[in-house]
Amino acid sequence: MEYNFREIEKKWQQQWRESHAYEVTNDSTKPKFYVLDMFPYPSGAGLHVGHPLGYISSDIYARFKRLKGYNVLHPMGFDSFGLPAEQYAIETGQHPAVTTENNIKRYREQLDNIGFCYDWSREVRTSDPKYYKWTQWIFLQLFDSWYNRKMQKAERIAQLVARFRQEGNANHECPGDKKLNFIAEEWKGFDEARQQEILMDYRLAFSAFGEVNWCEALGTVLANDEVVNGVSERGGHPVVKKKMRQWYLRITEYADRLLQGLEQVDFSDAMKEMQRNWIGKSQGAEIRFKVAAGNDLTPNPSPKERGTKEENSTDVKDNIPPGYMTNTFEQWKATADFAKANRKNSTEAESLLWQEIRNRKLQGYKFRRQHPVAGYIPNFICIEKRLIVEIDGGYHSEEEQQKFDVSRTKWLEEHDYRIIRFTNDEVTNNIEEVLQKLEKALSSNEGLGKLTAPSPLERGQGGEVITVYTTRPDTIFGVDFMVLAPEHELVASITTAEQKSEVEKYLEYVKSRSERERLAEVKSITGAFTGAYAINPFNGREIPIWISEYVLAGYGTGAIMAVPCGDQRDYAFAKHFNIPITNIIGDAYNGEEANATKDAILQNSDFINGMVMRDAIDLVIDKLEEIGIGKRQINYRMRDAGFSRQRYWGEPFPIVYKGGVAYALEETDLPVELPYVDTYSAGPEGEGPLANLADWIIASGGTRETNTMPGYAGSSWYFLRYMDPYNEREFVDRKAADYWGQVDLYIGGTEHAVGHLLYSRMWTKALYDLGYISFDEPYKKLVNQGMITAFSFFVERIELVDLLSGNADFFSESEYVPFENKIFFCSFGEFDRLPVPYEDKQTGKLYERGRFLNYHRLKDVSHIVETGEGDYRISKKNLEAYIKDKGVEFVGFEITDVIVDEAVEEYVSVRPEIEKMSKSKGNVQNPDFIVEKYGADTFRMYEMFLGPVEQSKPWDTKGIEGVHRFLRKLWRLFVDEVKGAIVNHDPATDAELKVLHKTIKKIEEDTERFSFNTAVSAFMVCVNELNDLKCHKKEILEPLVILITPYAPHIAEELWNIMHNDGSVLDAVFPKLDEKYLIESAKEYPVSINGKVRTNINISLDAAQPEVEQIVLANDVVQKWLNGQGPKKIIFVKGRMINVVI
């Protein structure tokens, strides 16, 4: 009886299916274990050998845990909404539902062939209305929620509305509109549309107009990670910025928790780092710079904006300083003396409260006493919290004084100060209550975090204030110029008449920058001077304000303070435009490049001179806050997640617009089923195909949202649905969710590091906040399978151009005319052998040079031949055929002659590159062929044997024979070709038991730590040794069969059956390790002389140092090396080694 894997595997797969061997219940007394694979998108290409790598790993682990007595949830499903199916529909006219169904069928077949232990009764498909009903439902929960920053959790919109009615929004800054400020009365006065508009700015799922990556060719908006080098990742189509109404998830509100959550989960450091980078938290400061007065400011601020300043008003109110400076220096001086006197003459109540404030150190906040603010001296002030404390003495009760108090309060409040007033009596009689009120005021953030654009009144002499964000406030004295993003709103108003034309020219240039030019990666330094100057608030120095595209409008404040001696880009800019550079770091700056160190000693830096930069950062921020021109600020790089696609094949939004306002549909209206369409072309104005369905759009007294949700919608919560897939009342039963809880082991590729995983983590946190589940991290442990790599091949694409001017080696977009529709394919590295000048026969125009376009991927690797070590070529014939397919007119390319099969053929050399195996790269290998030829068990073990799961490795089928041989060898321990089963019941010897238990130990440890490749080796060693021992004993072989079940389930089940006739090895108990079989009495000690092994001596493991030394010194080899001398030292590590030092 031979090892007939085809028959065996088919038999058991059928048997397992019929006996529902892999179905698990939610009711079990066993401990639970949840093993999950990242479910696949069922593409038309089917599985390739890279996919199963993770699936096999998780399958082994799931089976292992089952044998160890766990109730293991190991489900599988399909991420079946998505772009490729729709793209395919557009090309072929087949409905995505049909092609998706077919693809799933094929995937399922392929998965079944490999013998995975999925509980298919729990399968989910994101495109199934029964599933996406709940995706829509969760979306509505997000729509109905906002993030309470105080509580650091999501809450219901109704709670927010209640707060608004009571206290306005003062305690809850609006994340969508930081300037928004209203009180309860105002809220009540807003009409419905305005209220909804405001609520939208708070919702966790919200719609807004935003710049999105619009891809005309795909007719869709792409996520940032779907855009590579300015073109769409799929298809390489151009992408432009476009303002559109979009849905977003306010994931930025969760930035900090997503960051903190990483501490609790077991992800690889690389993965955590990637997520941290993506979130991009940075700490620094916002600093406000006044724009200096200029005689030629253009355009002039309107008289209203300038306020009464022009009238030379003497009113205190109109002479207050800009920004948050609590005072001008002159005013400060004038009031300071008065303040000093006040301090001396303080009232009893003031002294009492001051002492209490100082003693209690209220929440660690620093209070100042009699600190002048804008010509007025409050009793106490906490600058950090912008909180002013006033104790009203006798004279405050006079009518005139009260009037003044009111106007002053108004001014202070307008400028984000809060005033809390106490009476003398309150302080002297009930100090505790006063302090409690103070504590409360401090912990509230009312009036905080509203660093908004300055009101006209705040403006400096030039009328404008520029706010910059910097992570290096310590370099404030090294600021030599400012740079605004070209899109910055102040650009127009600060530009001088003189510079106007230059700035406009530059803005024109920025707009005209084509995608293609950005692609070319010509990083030249560009910019324009606005003519305006900003004033360094610390030393009054005037610094020029420039605009440049290297400053991004979307990050920070869209403006930077440039420190050329410390930042390389600033340095390059300064050099390019001849801006003098101030050195604040002494020797650390060599005059030739910037030095971004934080460890240099500061020079030329006023009050921080002599300090280490690192230490100066906090000091400068404190000072900024103290004088009110800036504040500590944390920034995140992460943006809110775009959540709508102008596509058909996705979840429709359960949203209806009435009068331009978005309303949620009722839960009873769910699911909003995706209607049938005949055509998949885009709707009007770039809307999705659903916009074409006039009938469908009308619903519930309004019009439906016609966008659909993106791919990550369904995958953000699928792990929950597996727990309770048939539930029609809830997305998941709370009891089931509590039982299964977090995914204990999640396996998938790194490519989902920042997309799927972050969104999924956010949804989980939101569902947790809203009380639907009991955990806020979805995945406890994440293992990233490495990629299976394969060769891809590229040719160079060259276009011919006619140069308008010069002999530039590098030329910009405007300087050449390309030869339309003629593309040269060029041998790798043969760029300069192009046939130029080239004459266009139609126009007679001469094209003088070639311009490298890109490396062009050859999607079909089958015609590529290896002509030498690392040298790959494709024949001219095949390349030509390929190019014709692409509809590009072929012009010509450089040829290298190669002799193949004694015939000279013209070949083009192609550039090889090792890449991840994927359909889009045209380098896939199909697993079906291997399974057919060697069987699923061989395939499983071979993929594991390739190397560590997490490492990427090239696909190579050469080694597969060895694994297959191993399984046959295993088979022959049980079955003789002629005699049939040969398992006997003889008692096992110590040697055999030792082999077995050694293997148990190794397999258990290796499986537990996902070291599957070494586990496979251990099986090989074990089988080799049992073979040498001619062991066919059930006592040994039965445990061995259980051990190998997770790795090779089919052969294990067959062998188990040969020994038992009934039952299944799937439910066996993992053999228990008995250390007693591993104990040795002696060891063949390696003996080194000066660290180099010279001989081995067998010594009892009981032997102690003196005894060992004696034995070692008596040894011939050791004697020879000692050469008559005595040893300096003998190192003896028990059970390990001996080292003799001479």
Place this chain on the structure above:
RNA sequence: GCCCGGGUGGCGGAAUUGGUAGACGCAGCAGACUCAAAAUCUGCCAUUCGCAAGGAUGUGCUGGUUCGAUUCCAGUCCCGGGCACCA
């Protein structure tokens, strides 16, 4: 540029805590069985000197710590991945 990984025979890889580098498999070489092939089995297989015994070198490179380093430290080069005019 920044942040992570990783460099070990002809190849994939092993060495779990600083203790015999190269387990296991592939490929290769020699042999057994066979008319022959397949399958199977046996032996050899880092480089180098040597008939051998034995020696020298050896985990990208340069140093260091240690009785002893693939393992720890410093520097450096290369490869892969991620991020990026991010202030």
